[in-house]
Amino acid sequence: MVDLHQEFQKSRFFHEARIERRSADALIGIVTGITADNRVNQQEADFLKAWIEQHLTYLDDPVINLLYRRLSDMLQDGVLDTEESTELLALLKQFTGEPRTNLHPFNAPTTLPLNDPAPELQWSGRxxxxxxxxxxxxxxxxxxxxxxxxxxxxxxxxxxxxxxxxxxxxxxxxxxxxxxxxxxxxxxxxxxxxxxxxxxxxxxxxxxxx
The missing domain is CATH 3.40.50.10190 (BRCT domain)
Incomplete structure (x- = not known):
């Protein structure tokens, strides 16, 4: 006998994976649009936070969640000041990585997970x-x-x-x-x-x- 419940579960997980992928793609598109003019204003920051809360906070993705936590900290007092705006712009550019160009046909990986500042490297026994x-x-x-x-x-x-x-x-x-x-x-x-x-x-x- 066919296990209909199992089939439904598999189908649900399959569709959830597709939804998550589309949502992550959409987030990158939104962030790219926000940073296109090299500035982030209060309205854009509020919109981005609300969009992530609605679409992506359930994802088990430490990089997206790291972005969300830092954004939430900046907006905790309800105001995105000049210093925070500059920091957020740099953060969002880290998230999207460097875009493709004719000289660089590959996408550079997002730098958001990287240690900042980068540590001094040691070799022996490391x-x-x-x-x-x-x-x-x-x-x-x-x-x-x-x-x-x-x-x-x-x-x-x-x-x-x-x-x-x-x-x-x-x-x-x-x-x-x-x-x-x-x-x-x-x-x-x-x-x-x-x-x-x-x-x-x-x-x-x-x-x-x-």
Whole structure:
């Protein structure tokens, strides 16, 4: 006999996933529109907060939730002052990442999950983990650069990892509220008080080559 309840559940989850993806896409479009003139006013900030509350606060996405928490803190007193407006503009640009251009055909990943300020990197005995596509080259080559300097390579995100390096070349996952299980878990581990730092490949390369 066909389990109609199970079929309904599967169908519901399938449609919820599609709705979440469309909502995340819509959020990126809204944020891109808000930041197009390089300023954020009170009305735009209030609208964005209300839209996220209506469509996305139920999502188990630490990056979107991080954006929402910071936005809520700025609007807690009901006023977006000049300093907060400047900070929010930078925050929203971090969220959307760098747009595609003819010179840069790939989307740069959102920088919102990254530690700010970026930490000074150490090598000896420090555990590194890589995620995403590295502009430097194959991940194995990146790992060799770390181990040659006395560093270690982690197997998965945990409290034992010191640095999660996010590749500079983005992809469609960044546009669909799917930041990869490594980054999601790293954000959760970091917010629990552990010492893991999420850093960009650019910061990692600067520490290597100056």
């Amino acid at each position: 555990v590194y983990l890589f995620t995403g596509t590295m502009a430097y080259g194959p991940r194995k080559d990146c790992e060799t650069l770390v181990t040659d300097r006395g560093g270690l390579i982690g197997a998965s995100v945990s409290k034992k990892v010191h640095y999660l390096v996010v590749g500079s070349i983005g992809n469609e996952q960044w546009l669909h509220s799917s930041y990869g299980t490594k980054i999601k878990k790293a954000v959760d581990v970091r917010e629990s008080g552990a010492g893991i730092a999420i850093i960009s490949e650019a910061h990692w390369q600067r520490a290597l080559f100056g």
